[in-house]
Amino acid sequence: MMKRIFSLFIGMLAFSIWVTICNASGQINLIAAGKETAVFIKADYKVGNNIVSKTGTGFIVDTSKSPGLAVVTNKHILEHNIGGQTMAPFQVTIKVNMSDLAPTLCDASIVALHDNYDLGLLQFKLPENKPPDAVSRISPDGIEYYSLKGACFLLEDSVIDDDDLREGLEVLFSGFPLKLGSDSYHNYPVTRKGMVAQVLPGSHEIVIDGFASHGNSGSPVYCITDKGLKLVGIQEAVYPDANIGYDENGRINSLSTFNSGLSLVIKSSVIREFVYKLIEEGRYKGTWSKDINAKEGGKTGKI
Numbered sequence: 001m002m003k004r005i006f007s008l009f010i011g012m013l014a015f016s017i018w019v020t021i022c023n024a025s026g027q028i029n030l031i032a033a034g035k036e037t038a039v040f041i042k043a044d045y046k047v048g049n050n051i052v053s054k055t056g057t058g059f060i061v062d063t064s065k066s067p068g069l070a071v072v073t074n075k076h077i078l079e080h081n082i083g084g085q086t087m088a089p090f091q092v093t094i095k096v097n098m099s100d101l102a103p104t105l106c107d108a109s110i111v112a113l114h115d116n117y118d119l120g121l122l123q124f125k126l127p128e129n130k131p132p133d134a135v136s137r138i139s140p141d142g143i144e145y146y147s148l149k150g151a152c153f154l155l156e157d158s159v160i161d162d163d164d165l166r167e168g169l170e171v172l173f174s175g176f177p178l179k180l181g182s183d184s185y186h187n188y189p190v191t192r193k194g195m196v197a198q199v200l201p202g203s204h205e206i207v208i209d210g211f212a213s214h215g216n217s218g219s220p221v222y223c224i225t226d227k228g229l230k231l232v233g234i235q236e237a238v239y240p241d242a243n244i245g246y247d248e249n250g251r252i253n254s255l256s257t258f259n260s261g262l263s264l265v266i267k268s269s270v271i272r273e274f275v276y277k278l279i280e281e282g283r284y285k286g287t288w289s290k291d292i293n294a295k296e297g298g299k300t301g302k303i
Helices: 001-038 268-280
Strands: 040-046 051-064 068-073 081-084 085-087 091-098 102-112 120-124 135-138 146-148 170-174 192-200 205-209 219-224 229-246 252-266
Touching: 001 040, 001 170, 001 192, 001 229, 040 068, 040 081, 040 085, 051 081, 051 268, 091 120, 102 268, 120 268, 135 229, 170 229, 170 268, 205 229, 252 268
Parallel strands: none
Antiparallel strands: 040 051, 040 091, 051 068, 068 120, 081 085, 091 102, 102 120, 135 146, 170 192, 170 219, 192 205, 205 252, 219 229, 229 252
16 A cells, blocks of 8 residues: 555656656747847947947847838937937847857848837848748738748737736846847847836836846846746836945945846837837838938837
8 A cells, every 4th residue: 555655656756847847848948939039239320430339139029910020129229319419320230040049140220219218110131041940921911921930029929918917927038238149159148037026007117126237228028928928028227226425524425336136127018009000100011121210210200
């Protein structure tokens, strides 16, 4: 009898370990899919006789409403303020992950910049030859195009509902903090973990508890659910904290800032609304145009 109970116990333990391993393997595959959506962005600006570059992260989105892939990122990467004037980049390039994360450098152009929120939309041109991991799709109006299999967030299916945003929800975000993983030979985004720390009713933003660094701007924030990977939002900014020193008269004589570990994230529902409105207004048609730029394509009309 004891042998049977022991055997049953060993069997249940083995099954439990097997389930744990399977779940862990599934999570690893989903995280890998989230990483594949992340792209490294470089925007170049002419400042006098010099070229100033701003770098950050974006991620690929797709929608059945319009053919063609797009990249969502932060507006502050695609604008440069100097002397009170806002400049548009003369060149934007992105690195797209294809075939086991081998990087492909693509030209990009700015479709639009959000007037109220820190959002921008890029379109990019894939290589002339069909990528090995691309799949053909047909748009609602019968246009054939190809998408990158598993390397994008489909806005119809992969966006978390606002009602499901709860404080304590575990999230992941992938990007290129401090330019890590963005060198000439690799394109390996860094993935970090955090949780939703604050959800304010009616706000377009949430706060997450998770360390982000320079270069994480534009990173996709996502979570793993029983229905697969869901986009939570986009990294926007970090909350700085500070150590303040005072002299004997109570005046500040020293100030050092540091990362508080809290980040602002624009909700994915806002991203979807942004892209859908551009499609409805005919400003994003999914067709490549190198002539689109921040001044002509990004400031016409409020979103």
